[in-house]
Amino acid sequence: MMIRFYNGKTLLFDGGAHLSGDEVWTDGGRIVYVGPTREDKPLFEREIDLGGDLLLPGFKNAHTHTAMVFLRSLADDMPLNAWLSEQVWPNEAKLDAEAVYDLTRLGILEYLSSGVTASFDMYVKNDAYAQANIDSGFRTVICSGLNNFDADPENIEREYLKFNALHPLISYRLGIHAEYTTSLERMEYAVSLAEKYEEPSFTHLCETRAEVEGCLERYGLTPPQLLDRLGFFRYGGGGFHCCHMSEEDVALFAEKKLWAITNPASNLKLASGVAPVEKMRRAGVPLAIGTDGAGSNNALDMFREMYLVSALQKAATSDASACPAESVLEMACVGGAKAMGLPDCAGIAPGMRADLVVLDLQRPNMQPENNVVKNIVYAGSKENVRLTMVEGRILYEEGEFFVGESAERIYDKANAFMKKIRG
């Protein structure tokens, strides 16, 4: 099924963000043509008049816990310990496979409404999670979150083999939850798998100061240094959060080209700190952006994240030129794809996967059109998302979802689950 996008602007990342007047054709799950209007057009299933709007590679949510949407607004405005012990943990214990399926469906709707075309997720009940993505037509990369609470650590090898063979929309990366939740023995097991399959490894890393101090006490090393010594990063990978990185940690990430995946909204709301994104950017650390889960964020909104990445760096460094908009948009569209192991979702070019978004520029927050890229990063919002396409299929357009199930029914199921667990 071929689709044509024409009469608008196309965002290309070719050494910086740049707008072209190219039209774009997709065929099945791929982009097959990017260029000027041609006389020899094929027969299209649909021709979408952009009317001056912007076609861009979808945002990649490079760190999230999708099914955590059920914790949204459940227990904010409480001290962190009470939140975790009274709300998060007891309620998470009630999650079964059906709930994870239904809640993942809900989270995917929110991604689509925010122009997100792929997620890098670490949570529980991965079979149900994968099925919800497949049934919705959404792309996800599952990250194993090995830790001391797993009854069967070797399950991650079985999952690695299973999910990477399951479906074109699903893939699986190796990783641990975090140093502070994982024994040395289990970290070494994760390293052995990464070596066996020559795979990158990911983990929550340097999220809080307490985490770093604990690791220094336990091992005399920061988490990045410890993991590097263990061989965790031999085939690359990276860390989620990266708020409290030492100079040496930043240098290590730059040298080994490890991904620092920043989650500014969650870090802000949980008072975890502000990641040194500008410092890492200047050092050459590859960067991507994630929302983290809705339990802490509370939105799954890449516009909010992009704004915060830049605004928080400007504030933290007292330098208005920190993290310019072009670099932030590239982190969201391109960096995330590469971090997750989806290089063919990283831009608009023939052969790339058709994971595309149309942003409505005919809205007051995008006017005047002084600079489209800056408008998106500093003033963009979900109201600008006109269309979201994953693997060549339109899953969201003009406020409506096309995910094989009505939004109303997905909301009803989420609310029914909440009613059940709240008694």
Add this chain to the structure above:
Amino acid sequence: MMIRFYNGKTLLFDGGAHLSGDEVWTDGGRIVYVGPTREDKPLFEREIDLGGDLLLPGFKNAHTHTAMVFLRSLADDMPLNAWLSEQVWPNEAKLDAEAVYDLTRLGILEYLSSGVTASFDMYVKNDAYAQANIDSGFRTVICSGLNNFDADPENIEREYLKFNALHPLISYRLGIHAEYTTSLERMEYAVSLAEKYEEPSFTHLCETRAEVEGCLERYGLTPPQLLDRLGFFRYGGGGFHCCHMSEEDVALFAEKKLWAITNPASNLKLASGVAPVEKMRRAGVPLAIGTDGAGSNNALDMFREMYLVSALQKAATSDASACPAESVLEMACVGGAKAMGLPDCAGIAPGMRADLVVLDLQRPNMQPENNVVKNIVYAGSKENVRLTMVEGRILYEEGEFFVGESAERIYDKANAFMKKIRG
């Protein structure tokens, strides 16, 4: 013309935010009934089925420079001095009355799309500014911004008399731009006017550390202390920004019930600092929220501001219970109205002005409905604004504007002005 809102939720502020199932009737510019469904219904011009959605008092943008939308994304990612001297000042010098009219029209569209029903504005060319509000059907309070660059300081008295008599949608408060831009003589003149008319006074206040240090050097007093000594606050009023308030300044504001109007996005992006909102809240300082101008923000989006008020306070105080959602929503809906001298826009009750917003709760970011108020503050976005009504007239609904001029034409005029001044 009577309008009925029914079959939804209504947000009441009666000692805290609370949801009721009441329906609401408006007649002309006023709310005339709030209560259960009645048998003896009048004939309505229109009956709006909320379908479970939420009716609330509109957000008040309690500090802004509306026509500054033309500076959006014009020169971000530049050091502050270069931004001011190369872009803001030379471009502002090119503003004429026609441009202010057209740009104000554009800013009003953005307010409406964000659920804002009134603005507290300080800028230039107030005749053109007021006319754009009147022609759009939008409510605004103009604040005089007396400073040393005004050729004719006594103009503010003429404006005070003129604009307070001009139109039901327009009013005018007294004020100065800021201590650092206004001579002692002119500050004393502003005080004399406040005393003559028994009016509150407003000003940019404690926005940057340099401003406070400069005032201490010049007068040996902080800006709030100086202005208080001069009698500026004899009939109340308050300050915009309030980032760098001493303990004594906070105590003064609490004692005199002066409004602290916070602008978190602008303060963050310009690295001005984080206002001690939680400290002021606990001390009993009345609080309201503004976007500041699009030149620094860059959006006019009260959802972003509400989220930031709370998240930045949680981060700054390391206390997840700081600035709970209910208090922030009250600042936006109620506080702003009272700060601006619009007490009859401060809530939903018979006799109040019909400045109302409908938020669509059937969107993924509002689900599950664990807590509607927290969902709005922590996850809300412009995509949730279904309808915005000012003075009983629907100015925005389902993405369309009804302001007596098409959005396209307003965008075209803004872009034509940019083309003209950029040459």
